[in-house]
Amino acid sequence: MSEQLPTKDVNVLLAAAIAAPSMHNTQPWRFEVEGHVIDIFLDGSRTLPAEDPTGRAMRISAGAAAFNLRCAAESLGYGAWFGLAPYPEEPDLLARIVVEPTEARNDELCDLAAQIPYRHTDRYPGDATPLAEDVRIKLMQAAYAEGAELTWLGETEVHKVLDLVLDSDLREVHDWHRRAERSHWVGGERPREGVPSSALGPRSTGYPSAVRDMGTRPTDRLRDERKFEEHPELAILSTDFDEPADQVVAGVALERVLLAATRAGISASFLNQPLEYEDLRNRVQRLTERPGHAHMIIRFGRSRRHSGTARRPVADFLPKEQS
Numbered sequence: 001m002s003e004q005l006p007t008k009d010v011n012v013l014l015a016a017a018i019a020a021p022s023m024h025n026t027q028p029w030r031f032e033v034e035g036h037v038i039d040i041f042l043d044g045s046r047t048l049p050a051e052d053p054t055g056r057a058m059r060i061s062a063g064a065a066a067f068n069l070r071c072a073a074e075s076l077g078y079g080a081w082f083g084l085a086p087y088p089e090e091p092d093l094l095a096r097i098v099v100e101p102t103e104a105r106n107d108e109l110c111d112l113a114a115q116i117p118y119r120h121t122d123r124y125p126g127d128a129t130p131l132a133e134d135v136r137i138k139l140m141q142a143a144y145a146e147g148a149e150l151t152w153l154g155e156t157e158v159h160k161v162l163d164l165v166l167d168s169d170l171r172e173v174h175d176w177h178r179r180a181e182r183s184h185w186v187g188g189e190r191p192r193e194g195v196p197s198s199a200l201g202p203r204s205t206g207y208p209s210a211v212r213d214m215g216t217r218p219t220d221r222l223r224d225e226r227k228f229e230e231h232p233e234l235a236i237l238s239t240d241f242d243e244p245a246d247q248v249v250a251g252v253a254l255e256r257v258l259l260a261a262t263r264a265g266i267s268a269s270f271l272n273q274p275l276e277y278e279d280l281r282n283r284v285q286r287l288t289e290r291p292g293h294a295h296m297i298i299r300f301g302r303s304r305r306h307s308g309t310a311r312r313p314v315a316d317f318l319p320k321e322q323s
């Protein structure tokens with residue numbers, strides 16, 4: 001085995017990693033490559049102190065990037081082994097991934113790697129067709145394969161989530177820190193990072209709605225209005241514990257679920273605002289009727305409208321001497 005991963009392979013691996021979802025598309029990760037080891041660190045200059053004061057969303061995002069990297073490694077003929085949040089004394093190091101040539105190809109991960117360019121957060125209305133039972137089961141299995149749990153909500157629980165959305169939105173009305181932070185990342189043209197107005201989707205005619213309206217600017221309020229699903233298909237992604245490593249696990253599982261959904265022609269968006277308040281987050285978890293810690297409220301649908309977000313170039317995520 002060569003001492004160093006070929007540069008072209010490193011570029012493919014990191015391009016896949018940075019295509020992962022991240023809260024407000026902050027892309028809050030950086031990488032260090034040493035031989036066949038790739039470390040994923042938090043980028044402390046990309047925190048969201050008002051909306052994500054504990055860094056949980058950053059760790060979920062980095063977990064999603066780690067899963068993409070693992071899938072891309074498989075598609076290049078490598079096997080990839082993880083250590084998640086390996087050293088408590090080094091909290092910014094979220095994942096250490098060893099990438100080595102392997103004879104034992106993981107077909108499922110290769111297949112999911114092919115979905116990476118097609119996965120986008122989709123804030124358009126879905127059609128009313130309920131998801132097939134086998135699709136629901138496959139998405140639950142995807143979460144389970146990575147150590148997390150995906151719980152589908154029944155109609156009553158969905159409406160309870162929408163009540164919690166209302167509750168969290170009301171708390172936010174007078175919170176200028178949150179609004180200022182969001183307008184720093186969301187709206188307008190965003191050629192490198194953040195969520196552009198074009199990815200916000202239409203405004204909803206109803207409220208509370210199946211989609212989170214991330215718009216912050218006066219012009220965003222002039223977006224077209226559309227009717228969203230009255231009974232959205234919502235699922236909660238949770239882990240048993242809530243340590244930093246569990247939050248990275250949640251991100252790994254999230255991306256596996258999202259890529260499996262993309263492959264099945266299902267799009268996803270997130271209604272996470274209640275999870276940004278600890279008391280409401282506990283109430284969301286209780287709706288699953290299981291112990292654990294809720295990390296994402298995912299709305300699945302079938303709109304297939306693509307509204308992409310940009311990424312910074314790979315070199316931006318590496319130390320100067322490696323880029």
Ligand SMILES: Cc1cc2nc3c(=O)[nH]c(=O)nc-3n(C[C@H](O)[C@H](O)[C@H](O)COP(=O)(O)O)c2cc1C
Binds near residue numbers: 024061123270
């Ligand atoms: C931890 C986390 C929380 C997120 N929360 C929300 C949310 O509440 N509402 C929403 O519409 N999108 C949410 N997103 C989606 C991001 O805005 C999206 O991933 C990012 O803008 C990049 O766009 P893409 O997913 O289309 O690549 C979240 C993503 C992550 C990883």
